[in-house]
Amino acid sequence: MKIINLEKRVGQFVLQIDHLEIEEGCIHGLIGGNGSGKTTLMKLIMGILSPDSGHIEYEGLNMREITMTSQRPYLLHDTVYENIVYPLKIRGTRPDREKIGAYLESCGMAGKERQAARSLSSGEQQKVSMIRALCFHPRFVMIDETLSNLDPDSVEFFEKQILRTREIEGNTWMLISHSLSHIARLCDRVHVFYKGKVVQSGPAREVLFHSEVPEVRHFLRGEILSESAFDRRNE
Numbered sequence: 642m643k644i645i646n647l648e649k650r651v652g653q654f655v656l657q658i659d660h661l662e663i664e665e666g667c668i669h670g671l672i673g674g675n676g677s678g679k680t681t682l683m684k685l686i687m688g689i690l691s692p693d694s695g696h697i698e699y700e701g702l703n704m705r706e707i708t709m710t711s712q713r714p715y716l717l718h719d720t721v722y723e724n725i726v727y728p729l730k731i732r733g734t735r736p737d738r739e740k741i742g743a744y745l746e747s748c749g750m751a752g753k754e755r756q757a758a759r760s761l762s763s764g765e766q767q768k769v770s771m772i773r774a775l776c777f778h779p780r781f782v783m784i785d786e787t788l789s790n791l792d793p794d795s796v797e798f799f800e801k802q803i804l805r806t807r808e809i810e811g812n813t814w815m816l817i818s819h820s821l822s823h824i825a826r827l828c829d830r831v832h833v834f835y836k837g838k839v840v841q842s843g844p845a846r847e848v849l850f851h852s853e854v855p856e857v858r859h860f861l862r863g864e865i866l867s868e869s870a871f872d873r874r875n876e
């Protein structure tokens with residue numbers, strides 16, 4: 642996917658991206674301060690917002706193959722199971738009930754298939770939206786802070802699923818997170834947002850450990866990330 646001369650004003654804020662490439666089959670991390678434009682870009686890619694100028698080249702990717710999960714997941718007034726299978730049902734695909742049960746069990750939600758999704762805790766609702774995204778097998782998945790509220794065991798489980806799915810299906814992931822260790826554990830490429838612009842975009846190692854860009858160095862200053870931990874992540 643290519644983002645070209647994109648400009649979008651929302652209220653007082655302007656997102657302006659001259660050129661950004663989102664390579665297929667990679668896990669991309671979007672980082673940057675609050676209100677720097679990360680979610681706005683995801684909404685533009687998803688088609689929830691349309692650009693004022695410029696465009697996004699989807700390069701053969703169909704809008705129906707893209708999905709997005711957000712920090713406050715949108716769940717239907719229905720059971721956990723019906724929420725998970727909804728994207729499959731509207732596309733006429735048969736859900737794998739056993740797999741869904743296994744996902745729920747692995748993240749501490751065994752037996753909750755028939756519970757009303759909106760009666761779940763906020764972390765459980767995020768898990769449902771992650772499982773919905775995983776079961777749908779999209780080619781392009783955007784995760785907006787969805788793992789931020791989860792317990793460490795569940796974060797580990799979903800991180801493994803993201804890596805595994807990318808390995809098997811070769812799909813593209815875009816993650817927004819304020820946890821730099823999470824970004825370092827998962828991402829191949831990192832894009833840093835600052836006041837509506839992308840100030841650096843490149844391989845995760847280069848951006849997270851060796852950036853010379855002042856805004857990026859400033860943003861990363863508080864985080865103690867170990868490059869050796871980054872080296873060991875795929876062991």
Ligand SMILES: Nc1ncnc2c1ncn2[C@@H]1O[C@H](COP(=O)(O)OP(=O)(O)OP(=O)(O)O)[C@@H](O)[C@H]1O
Binds near residue numbers: 677680
């Ligand atoms: N509908 C709107 N009306 C006015 N301003 C908006 C609207 N939607 C977004 N904004 C503004 O756009 C800016 C960028 O928001 P965005 O959600 O893209 O930031 P973000 O980088 O995802 O932030 P965070 O890390 O806090 O989630 C913010 O300053 C926000 O207040």
